[in-house]
Amino acid sequence: MKKTLFDKVWDAHVVESVENGPEILYIDKHLIHEVTSPQAFAELEQRNIPLFRKEQVVATADHNVPTQDQHLPIKDALSRKQVDMLTENCKKHGVTLYGLGHPYQGIVHVMAPELGITQPGMTMVCGDSHTSTHGAFGTIAFGIGTSQVAQVFASQCLLLSRPKTMRITVNGKLKEGVLPKDVILYIIAQLGTNSGTGYFVEYAGEVFENMSMEGRMTVCNMSIEMGARGGMIAPDETTFEYVKNREFAPKGEEFDKKVAYWKSLKTDEGATFDMEYSFNAECIAPMVTYGTNPGMGIRIHDSIPETDNPSFEKALAYMGFKKGEQLLGKTINYVFIGSCTNSRIEDFRVAAAYIIGKQKASNVNALIVPGSQQVAKQIVAEGLDKVFEEAGFEIRQSGCSACLGMNEDKIPAGEYCVSTSNRNFEGRQGPGSRTILASPLMAVATAVHGKIVDITKETELLKEAAPIM
Amino acid sequence: MEKFRKLISRAIPLPIENIDTDQIIPARFLKATNKQGFGENLFRDWRYSSDGSENADFVLNDSRFEGQILVAGNNFGCGSSREHAAWALADYGFKVVVSSYFADIFKGNALNNGLLPVQISEAFLNKLLQEIQKYPETTIEVNLEEQYIALEGTSYMEDFEIDPYKKMCMMNGYDDIDYLLTKKQAIEAFEMQRTF
Numbered sequence A: 001m002k003k004t005l006f007d008k009v010w011d012a013h014v015v016e017s018v019e020n021g022p023e024i025l026y027i028d029k030h031l032i033h034e035v036t037s038p039q040a041f042a043e044l045e046q047r048n049i050p051l052f053r054k055e056q057v058v059a060t061a062d063h064n065v066p067t068q069d070q071h072l073p074i075k076d077a078l079s080r081k082q083v084d085m086l087t088e089n090c091k092k093h094g095v096t097l098y099g100l101g102h103p104y105q106g107i108v109h110v111m112a113p114e115l116g117i118t119q120p121g122m123t124m125v126c127g128d129s130h131t132s133t134h135g136a137f138g139t140i141a142f143g144i145g146t147s148q149v150a151q152v153f154a155s156q157c158l159l160l161s162r163p164k165t166m167r168i169t170v171n172g173k174l175k176e177g178v179l180p181k182d183v184i185l186y187i188i189a190q191l192g193t194n195s196g197t198g199y200f201v202e203y204a205g206e207v208f209e210n211m212s213m214e215g216r217m218t219v220c221n222m223s224i225e226m227g228a229r230g231g232m233i234a235p236d237e238t239t240f241e242y243v244k245n246r247e248f249a250p251k252g253e254e255f256d257k258k259v260a261y262w263k264s265l266k267t268d269e270g271a272t273f274d275m276e277y278s279f280n281a282e283c284i285a286p287m288v289t290y291g292t293n294p295g296m297g298i299r300i301h302d303s304i305p306e307t308d309n310p311s312f313e314k315a316l317a318y319m320g321f322k323k324g325e326q327l328l329g330k331t332i333n334y335v336f337i338g339s340c341t342n343s344r345i346e347d348f349r350v351a352a353a354y355i356i357g358k359q360k361a362s363n364v365n366a367l368i369v370p371g372s373q374q375v376a377k378q379i380v381a382e383g384l385d386k387v388f389e390e391a392g393f394e395i396r397q398s399g400c401s402a403c404l405g406m407n408e409d410k411i412p413a414g415e416y417c418v419s420t421s422n423r424n425f426e427g428r429q430g431p432g433s434r435t436i437l438a439s440p441l442m443a444v445a446t447a448v449h450g451k452i453v454d455i456t457k458e459t460e461l462l463k464e465a466a467p468i469m
Numbered sequence B: 001m002e003k004f005r006k007l008i009s010r011a012i013p014l015p016i017e018n019i020d021t022d023q024i025i026p027a028r029f030l031k032a033t034n035k036q037g038f039g040e041n042l043f044r045d046w047r048y049s050s051d052g053s054e055n056a057d058f059v060l061n062d063s064r065f066e067g068q069i070l071v072a073g074n075n076f077g078c079g080s081s082r083e084h085a086a087w088a089l090a091d092y093g094f095k096v097v098v099s100s101y102f103a104d105i106f107k108g109n110a111l112n113n114g115l116l117p118v119q120i121s122e123a124f125l126n127k128l129l130q131e132i133q134k135y136p137e138t139t140i141e142v143n144l145e146e147q148y149i150a151l152e153g154t155s156y157m158e159d160f161e162i163d164p165y166k167k168m169c170m171m172n173g174y175d176d177i178d179y180l181l182t183k184k185q186a187i188e189a190f191e192m193q194r195t196f
């Protein structure tokens, strides 16, 4: 039978099927963090169950850590307690922890790929919906709830019904100034926030084949924003090159053997999907969102649609926008470049290349938050920190930061923030905050101009800013 | 987990679409390390103004409505994987959430916490919302055993679907860990025979 990439990886992990019910899926790697793990550890202890495969669990602290003075004790008592508890639980159960201050610490979806923990053909889970990021490697990776975290602790398995499959193909060549973030925002705007519910997505076509691993991670990261549990891209030379020589990647002969297997992880010619969509790369432009879910996005030169629907109107009222208007020229006081969607080294290279020799506008607070300690180190090694600082940007230490505002990094009520993160929900970046999702390039351009501009009109500058792919 | 067979209750209408988990329980309240007490901050930013006073327009503050069933707009529970959303709804006292669509992770989380997600047609959802808003005393029957939901005292009813395994778990108060632990041998055998 002809199989899809998803089928191949899934089938290789089915332990058993429950009659008339779900399948028992074996999980290769389990990532954990401070917010969604404490209750799962408590569950194990209450039931007196040992952690089954501790060497397959990796922990980091990211969601509520401060991004300043990380060497000092965390000021917020509740955050400190969560992080301390993670440390204690990991120690007690023998789990490897890259906690605050560790050179490997970072947002869980940034640090695992860069350490080579994420590899093609694996199954990976984490108590975080953006686990879909790791699908960029041809991995079945998805977010789980805390009860499921406990299940994986107890058995290294989950009970799941097999999702349906969807393929999204984008062929053609992207225009200058259009980044992977725009591609995924465009897809979600076209299909809607619940179009993917019940599905696992495969992204295919020239655009993804030509994309860097960083770009692929940005795309797969946001699969959940259309409701899909995960998204994946077939591994290829770009993938193998990225994985090779990373800390926990297989080495030497072992690596070659793996690559031979990874090469088989492709959708067979003629395999069928439950749903297929395809788009033309030329239609995609830099994107901005105007509403309170990631599906409410438009191309920079388009206008907000004139939809009559109470939920739509509620969203516009929250954002302070009107039907039919454009976002071009809107004054913006906050810019955030960070989050597991866009906080990898490439994102900062693109941003720095654009702002070299420029200044941020005086009305703007611009925050740069690297996704991991390693990214932070690389920023310094490449001298990008100087570029940002000279332009008036503030560089912080790694963590989730203003993506969800669990720590002090919040956007004040009523203020707009052009953000490279993945969610523009009401209050996501702090109570009353208004988020406009965009690419790192659109975000830096906003910071420099103090308002939303059309990056494609600055083609001269763009030539200098090496495109991300 | 508590067993669930059937519930007859009044209901609370929340006709907003795409209610995400950040609305159900905002991130700043996720710092607890146990499962209790999240009900206090359920729908926090809709329920309370920034000065902490109750927002009279929000349905949970409207004394006309009460009950253990939440009837919400399409695509309920999208967004993050935080199980805290299911804990908050359960802690507040809800046993059932009705919508025409649920996000995957939320649905799984709800079922793992004895909170029953009941997915019905858009038409029936609109009917329910209308009736409850017009007659807040309306009671609704949710019958898991026979898989239907009905407006009591009328002929309006609809069947709903649920995975047979999940139904068995809900009705008997089992959870997945109980089941997976019985499969240890098969899991170890699987690990042994893997080539990759």
Ligand code: SF4
Binding pocket: A062, A063, A107, A108, A109, A128, A130, A339, A340, A341, A399, A400, A403, A404, A421, A422
């Ligand atoms: S950066 Fe944002 S979206 Fe990513 S894991 Fe952290 S909180 Fe979640």
